[in-house]
Amino acid sequence: MSLLSITRVLLVALLVTWSFLDYGFVRGSYGAVLPGFWNLLVILILTMFLMIPSVVFLPLWVLPQLLQRWQGSIRKSRNCCQECGHPLEGSAAICAECGPLQVRMNTLDRSLLISCLMIWTGCWITGTLAGETIARLDEHQFIRSSEADSGESISRERWKPYWGSLHWNQQSKTAFATLHEE
Ligand SMILES: [Zn+2]
Structure with missing residues (x-):
């Protein structure tokens, strides 16, 4: 593998990880459980803003x-x-050898x-897709185990590296999320 290929693989790994961790942070802080389209859109855009330094x-x-x-x-100078x-x-x-240059350079x-964009x-999309998939698996798992459990209040932290905790409301049989442990 050439040096350029290695650099590119590392760059992609860095950007996807960056996006994934950003997504975990934003998704956990946002405090939604199985968010719908509009909430997902907001989370995606916030993740994109946090990705900007990676350019x-x-x-x-x-x-x-x-x-x-x-x-x-x-050479030009x-x-x-x-x-x-x-x-x-x-x-x-x-150039006598290769013809007009300006157009080619532009x-x-x-x-x-x-290609950079x-x-x-x-990488942003890949990281967020992986992030959303894992967040949903976590939430589905939490809801399933809470429904099966007849205990009063169930709470647990989200899977790492996500921020926040998941909680179960036994009366309404719904899950909700908070940023901090309650
Ligand atoms: Zn030339």
């Missing part, structure tokens, strides 16, 4: 291209072609940005 790691995804760009800017290093005649933006910028979004 500083995204350049790792396109490191070779960024290094290439850096090399290109050095020496009035050489950014792509191949061929010396340019006067102020011409056309397209490269956009495709780098798009797609990776970031993919």
